[in-house]
Amino acid sequence: MALQDVYADYYGKWLTEGSMDYIDFDGLESCMYQGHGQYSFKRFFRGLFDSYYRHGGKYLRVMGSAVQEGSWHYMSVCNVGGGDHMFNPVYNKWGIEGKDMRYVFESSYFPATFGIQSYQSNWSLYDAENLEAKSIGWDATYMLGLSQQAVEASGEKAAIFKAINIWQQARKAAIFTRTIKARLKNLKYKFHLERSASGRFSLFSVKENRFTDTPLVAKGTVLNLQNEFDTQPMDLSLQLHMPKEKSIQGLSIQLAGAKAITIHETLLNGQYILIKKACYIWLIQDANHWTPLWQIPGKKSAKEKVKLKSVPFNQMQICKR
Structure with missing residues (x-):
């Protein structure tokens, strides 16, 4: 119990030195193990708050996953797991x-x-x-x-x-x-x-259509998408998984029977192919390296943009060449 008092005083001082106004405990097992029941919780938190105010703290928010009879009135949030x-x-x-x-x-x-x-x-x-x-x-x-x-x-x-x-x-x-x-x-x-x-x-x-562990084969893999909303351009995120020493070249993507788009860049494990609004394709190595791979060519008129949005993207085909 004496060591618990030392911790309560130290935490109050440490929080103010770091200009922190909240602390998150887990299950507060150390209070349970004292063998003094709810008194242990009450004594620890009383010491913590006294120390916090004594060292200049204003308002302390306390979170934790264990809300006990001896601690609930000191706590702001019951923070369970995550x-x-x-x-x-x-x-x-x-x-x-x-x-x-x-x-x-x-x-x-x-x-x-x-x-x-x-x-x-x-x-x-x-x-x-x-x-x-x-x-x-x-x-x-x-x-x-x-x-x-x-x-x-x-x-x-x-x-x-x-x-x-x-x-x-x-x-x-x-x-x-x-x-x-x-x-x-x-x-x-x-x-x-x-x-x-x-x-x-x-x-x-x-509405997300998710396909996990889909193999890429030379003859192509067809994925059927279900769109329950109005016709709209499609967003697609494709992550590649392969042994680290392997790579892919000539990946081809075909949307709804349109002309296939072949990606000639060398693709590695963990990289993403990202399609936005069915207009642009990027290769993403990481947050700072986005390589534009393809864009609908030419300057589009407003009429053509509307026409693009009316294409029902309900099927896509991916193949490796």
Whole structure:
């Protein structure tokens, strides 16, 4: 118990020296193991807050996954787990801790949380937006874990951080009604949010067709896409997986029976082929190296742009030559 008092005093001093106003504990097992029941929690937090204020702190937010009778009145958020154990924004899938989000927090006055969600270098723009959409749908907070390595290796980092900012602006403006939040919870969809120069927000549903571990063969692999919305240009992200010593040349992509597009650059393991609006193709080595591979040639008139958008992209074919 004496050592616990030392830690409480040290944490309060350390937080103020670093100009920090929140701290996240895990399960607070050290308080449980003292053998003094709830008194251990009360004594630790009382010492922590006294030290924090004594050293010049103003307001301390405390998070952790263990809300006990002796600690709840000191805590701001019950921060349960995180990552894929809570929610996977890529596959739109709950983990084992998702039950806490869906059942426990719905009957609690504590703010709900998705825990710690670490930025992944292979996230697409829609994956990151899905994390925002689902957390807003459930009225949940989350802590975004960042590492320089993961961010710098992310091909769409600029678009992702811009999108997160737009979602947070909309959240702050309280534009999401109860009906919209219920829609955002739907695991069948991801969502895309835009903000115009006039400040108007536009929310779009995104239906993702995902194909995993699809082999590339010389005769071609046909992937059938289901588009339940109005006819629209297609976004496509293709990541290549192969042994590190291998490479691919002459990858061919054909959209909806149109002329096949052959990529002559040498493609390596982990690289992405990114198609936006069915107009542009990039090879992404990392966030700082986007190589434009193909663009619809010539200057397009407004009429031709409309015509382009009317093409129903419901099938694509990929083959290796």
